Amino acid sequence: MVQKTKVLSGKNSKSRLEKHHIEDLIGRSYMSFCVLLLIVAIVSMVYFVMSKGLSTFAVNKVSVSEFLFGTTWSPEGDNPSYGAFPFIAGSFVTTLLAALIASPLSICAALFMTEIVPGWGKKLLQPVIELLSGIPSVVYGFVGLSVIVPFLRNVFPGQGIGVAAGALVLSVMILPTITSVAADALSALPNNLKESSYALGATRWQTIARVVLPTTMPAIMTGVVLGMARAFGEALAVQMVIGNAPFIPKSLFESASTLTSVITLSMGNTTMGSPQNNALWSMALVLMLMTFLFVFVVRLLEKRRAIR
C-alpha cells in the first residue's frame, strides 16, 4: 500500500514536471515571438524609411548638400529644386525655442514638488502634469489657433501665426515630459547631500543652486532632451499654428514651416515615387535620424549619471 502510493506520486510528479516543461516552453516561445516582432518592426521601419528617403539622392539625383542646405523649395516649378533647409531650420528653431521656454518652468515646477512643498505641492502638480500630457496634440493645436494666434496678432506685428505661436504651443506640450523626469531625478537625490548643506548654514536657495541642481543636472538634461525629441517630431499642433510658408523666417512672428508640417500637408497630394514625394520621404529620414540622435544623447547623459 505504502509502496503503491509512492509509485503513483512518483509517476504523478513526473507527468506534472513534463506538463510544466511544456507550459514553460510555450510561454517562452510566445514571449520570444513578441520580442522578435519588436525587432522586425524597427528593422522594417528603418529599412523602408531609409530606402524611400535615400532614393531622392540615388534615383532623382538631388545632391545631399542641395537637399540639406538649399534654400528654395519649388518642386513644382519649371526648374524644380528641393532645398529643405527652410524646413530643417524651422524645426530646429521652434524646438529650441520651446525647450528654452519650457525648461525653466518645468525645473521650477519640479523643485516646487520636491524641495519647497513636497507634501501638497506634489499632490497639486502631479495630476496637473498627468493631465497636460494626456491632452491630445490636435486640441493643443486648436487652442493655439484660437487663443495664442489672436493674442500674438493683437500684441505683436504680423499675422499671429508663425514661429512664436508654434514654439509656445510646443512648450506647453513638452512641459509634462521635462517636469516628470526632473521631479524623478530630484526626489532620487540622497537626502544627506542636502542635509550636510543645510548643516553648513546654507539657505534653501543656496542648497538648490549649489548642491541639488548641479548634481541632478545630467538627469534634468535627459528630460529636456526627451522634451525636445517630442517637440521635434510633433506634427499636427505645429502645422496648425505655424503658417506653413516655405521660407526661412526673419522674425519670430513670421510664418514658417517645419519638416513635420510639410510632410503632413504635402504627402497626400503627391504621387508615390515622384521626386517631390521622395523628397518628403527624405525629410522623414531626417526626422528618424534626429530621433536616433536624441536617443543617443539621452543614453550619454544617463551614462554620465551612472558614473556619478
Added chain:
Amino acid sequence: MKAKTADKIATVVIVTFALLIVAVLAGLLGYILFRGVSHISWDFLTSVPQKIRAGGGIGPQLFNSLFLLVLTLIITVPLGLGAGIYMAEYARPGRITDFIRLIVEVLSSFPSIVVGLFGLLLIVNIFGLGFSLVSGALALTVFNLPLMVRITEQAFRSVPTQQKEAGFALGLSKWKIVTTVLFPVALPAIITGTILSAGRVFGEAAALMFTAGMSSPRLDFTNWNPLSSNSPLNPFRPAETLAVHIWKINSEGLAPDATQIAAGASAVLVIMVLLFNLAARFFGRFIYRKLTASRRMN
C-alpha cells in the same frame, strides 16, 4: 542677509512658475470645456458631419475612434504583455537585452508622423490593406507596443522579490510563478498603464491620417454584419477618427460653424481623456482589492 533675500526671491520665483503651470492647465481645460460643452448635445454626438452646411455632428468619428481603440488594444495588449514579461523576468543582462531595450526606447520616441508614413508605405500600399481601420490599428500598434512593453516590465519589476522566492520555494516552475504569482500582483499597474496609454492612442492623429484615412463612408448603424461595406463593424473600411476630424476642420473646414464644431469635438476628446484618467485610477484600485488581500495600493 543677502543670502536670505536671494533665498526669498528664488522661492517666490519658483512658486510663481509652478502656480503658472497650474494656471495654464486650468485655463486650457476651462477654455476647452467652456467653449465646447455648450455645443455638445445628443444630436451633435450622433449625427453625421456636414461638408458645407452648418449643424454637422461627429457621430461616425466618435464611433471610429472607440472602435479603433478596441482593435488596437486587442492587438497590442497580448503582444506587449509577452514582450514585457520577457524583459522583466527572462531576459538576462547582456548585449541582446540591451539591444531590445534600445529598440523599445527608439520605437517609443519615434515621431508619430514617421510611424504614419511607414504605415502608409508598408500596410496600406504593400500589404494592400488600403485606408482602413486595420491599417490604422496596425500603425497604432507600432506606436503603442513599446509603451505596453514598458508598462508591463515596470509592473513586473515592482513585485516584491519575496513573492517570487516563495513561489520557487514551493517548487513551482518559472512559467507558473509568472502566471499565478507575479501576474495578479502586477495586473493593477498593467491595467492602469493600459488605460492611460489608451487615452493617448485615442487622441493620436498624425499616425492615422495616412493609415486609417481621412474620410468615413456612410455608415448604417443597423447593419451589424462585419463584412458589408457600410457596416460600422467592418474593419476594412476607411475611418476618420475624432482627432483627425478636429485637425481637418481646423485646417480646411468649409462649414460656417467649423470653429464651434472644432470646439465641441475638442471638448469631447478632452472629456474622454479625462474619463480614461479617472477610469485608470478607479480600475487599478478596484482590481488590486479584488486580487490581493491588502486594501490599499502602495
